[in-house]
Amino acid sequence: MQGVNVFENGIGYLHKCLELYNGGTGFLVMYLLAVLFILIKGSERDRKIFLPGAVMLLVTVYNPIVPVIVDRIFDVSSEYYRLFWIAPVIVLVPLVAVELIESARTGSAKLITTLIIAAAFVLGGNFVYGKGLDIAENIYKIPNELIEISDMIHADSGTEYTRAFFEYEYNMEIRQYDPKMLLCVDREDYIYAVNYSYTDDMLGEDAPPVNVILALLVRNQKVDPEAFLNALDATGTQYVVLTKGHPQIRTVRNAGLYEVGRTATHIVLKYDLKEPADYSLVDYSQAEHRFSTRRLK
Template identity: 30%
Template sequence: MAGVTIEELGLKFVKVCMKLYWGSWWYPLLFAIGLLCTLIWGRKKSSRIFIGYTAFLFLTVYNPIIVKYVIARLDFENEYYRFIWILPVIPAIAYYGVTFVSAFKKKWLKAAAVLAVLGVLIVSGNPLDKVVKNFALAENIYKVPDELIEICEILHENMSNPDGRPRVVFDASLNNVVRQYDAQLRLTIDRNASIYRAGSTVAGEFNENSRRYKRQKAILDVIDYQIYDHPKKFRNALGKSKTKFVVVLKNEELQAFLLKNGCEQIAETESYNIFRYKGLKKT
């Protein structure tokens, strides 16, 4: 987790990560209550699996001593929060909720139990507007913007057989999303390079002096930050990375820069311009 280190927190690292991850949600408490009920009254093997699974996790990846002396050596503290995902809080709460409702025989009691469970979940959770900003319903079954699908279709139409799986530069608005939709496109800009250039520490240790990062930075400076001071570095970066296409939000100044530096516009959507990089003609 960003800003949380084992070196600084020591044995408190796991506790702090859990607190940051769950925030003001009370679901872990519901999970703990469910485990306690399972220990006291649970007879089904299907419910006891949560006991064994949770005990194993707290003896291993949630064990402060193991985390301090093993995870730290593996240099995994920035990614440690992913271990919290495997704690079966949500599946267990769903199971306990259904078990509670099923315990009643009469329909009106079941209905009342459903309302009670829903009420507890609502009160103990977080309103969506506090978790997700600018929330909008998915535009399609792929859970990506419709324009991205249109852009990918255009790119495939303009690929020649020798291109194989061409490298494509997408600006920040699409670069991380396209990975969810089209695996045939190879991205020039790595996720970590993008967030590191943006000033994030989540990328962990990053070799900013490597040739690979310098090339990506030269491209990011132009497409995401509209810094046009080094056009030759930009062209070299596209050429050395074997980039074939550039996709950016419409911007007249950026469009003019790309056209002057070896890119030709091949298509556009409502919000994006799509370019093919051909390089400058030698004179």
């Protein structure tokens, strides 16, 4: 998750997640104040609805020790932040805001209360355009250079489908742009490689071949060139796209890959597979949908 993981950050992981995905701890503070308001001034009904959930959230989701403990059993680094928008949090804060405004007796008091609450919401986060406004280079909202690389690879391969290795950002973007560009590495394997190194057992003969590719090109671990080429053959990967300053360019060139093109910042390298890869995909066009009209009758 954006390079943030429990293993490296420990109990500081929660705070880093809040900074990255909530714009800081402002909204959490508002939630705590809302819980305090319900506890002191709320109706019996509101207390029954919101207080048990608040206790549970503060003991679990918003407890900095919990992700450290849970991560020993499950890898929560890539999903934990989703819990920040759980229903009780996003419902209680605006509910209490409305109750505070409604509790004001005069029109001017309501206006002042509204302005104060609005200011708290605004100042409690980060301005969305605080670092400027990024304007997409094209209608696909990906770098023009990636489109150029995609066209370059398809033109060179001469086949409808081909498989390639991309570095992390391009790997995540190309899969949303070009369905005929098959990826060497899937999302979950890449997220693991960004956060963790590979042990010798994970690079052994019985290990998934993609581990060898990730160890060399993502973790910059020392890998036997022959093992790297075998991994490319096993995965059917013909193309490797690297930034011009990538530390392993010389390694992959020495292993036998050769340049077929380059852009302003990237180099496209090709590997001649020992046997042509079969990129045929499953044809679902004739498959009967499980929710067929026959079942609905």
